[in-house]
Amino acid sequence: MSLDHLPRHQGGADALARLLGQALLAGSWQPGEVFPRELDLCKHFEVSRNQVRNALASLTATGLIERTAGRGTRVCQISDWHLLDPLMSEWLAGLEAPDPKLVREIFAFRYSAEPVVASLAANAAVAADIAAIEQAFDGMRITASAQQAARHVEYDLAFHEAIYRASHNLVWRQMGHLLRPSIMALIQHSQHSVATLDDSLVRHGRVLAAIRAGQPQAAERAAREVLKRTAIDLGIVAEAADTLPSNER
Numbered sequence: 001m002s003l004d005h006l007p008r009h010q011g012g013a014d015a016l017a018r019l020l021g022q023a024l025l026a027g028s029w030q031p032g033e034v035f036p037r038e039l040d041l042c043k044h045f046e047v048s049r050n051q052v053r054n055a056l057a058s059l060t061a062t063g064l065i066e067r068t069a070g071r072g073t074r075v076c077q078i079s080d081w082h083l084l085d086p087l088m089s090e091w092l093a094g095l096e097a098p099d100p101k102l103v104r105e106i107f108a109f110r111y112s113a114e115p116v117v118a119s120l121a122a123n124a125a126v127a128a129d130i131a132a133i134e135q136a137f138d139g140m141r142i143t144a145s146a147q148q149a150a151r152h153v154e155y156d157l158a159f160h161e162a163i164y165r166a167s168h169n170l171v172w173r174q175m176g177h178l179l180r181p182s183i184m185a186l187i188q189h190s191q192h193s194v195a196t197l198d199d200s201l202v203r204h205g206r207v208l209a210a211i212r213a214g215q216p217q218a219a220e221r222a223a224r225e226v227l228k229r230t231a232i233d234l235g236i237v238a239e240a241a242d243t244l245p246s247n248e249r
């Protein structure tokens with residue numbers, strides 16, 4: 001793909017890396033495709049070769065591209081992308097339309113991880129943790145309208161972050177922080193109508209109730225039901241489906 005779809009660059013190598021990184025995360029170039037040459041990037045963005053090389057070094061360090069002498073630069077497979085790298089988290093934040101394949105990968109991780117985290121939270125949550133989950137849920141309920149979509153997304157994210165923290169497991173707490181931009185991108189990508197928000201609230205409410213009651217198995221089941229709602233909203237499964245396809249489990 002040409003560079004014509006990208007805006008002119010303003011700023012240093014870091015800003016250029018962010019622009020190119022976000023374009024890659026949005027699917028402007030697909031895995032295996034040839035990435036633009038240094039000279040083409042210099043000409044299009046009207047920057048020095050040194051700036052381009054520094055930007056490409058950042059893209060290489062995050063696993064987005066691979067540079068090979070004599071073969072040029074190619075986009076790496078999604079499985080090689082370092083999604084937990086702080087730079088990737090920064091680039092993902094605020095990205096309006098991630099590549100659909102990336103959205104599915106993020107969802108697949110959440111589908112595997114978050115029911116387990118909810119179960120841990122049901123065992124470990126203390127009063128302050130439950131209060132934080134309740135506060136986020138109340139915010140979701142109050143903002144469940146098309147007019148307050150942005151605020152609703154923030155409360156939805158806060159709900160899941162509070163559950164990660166309530167697990168009282170150091171690794172999961174850190175993962176919740178690192179995954180924040182990825183989870184945000186997934187929530188934003190799910191298109192909710194008021195009707196689906198009602199269903200989503202019911203499902204989130206069941207997670208809260210199970211954690212509050214200290215019921216790990218119920219919390220795990222309820223968290224999985226929340227993610228099935230997400231799968232429907234993302235178009236991964238049909239609304240009538242009771243379970244996810246085996247390759248999404």
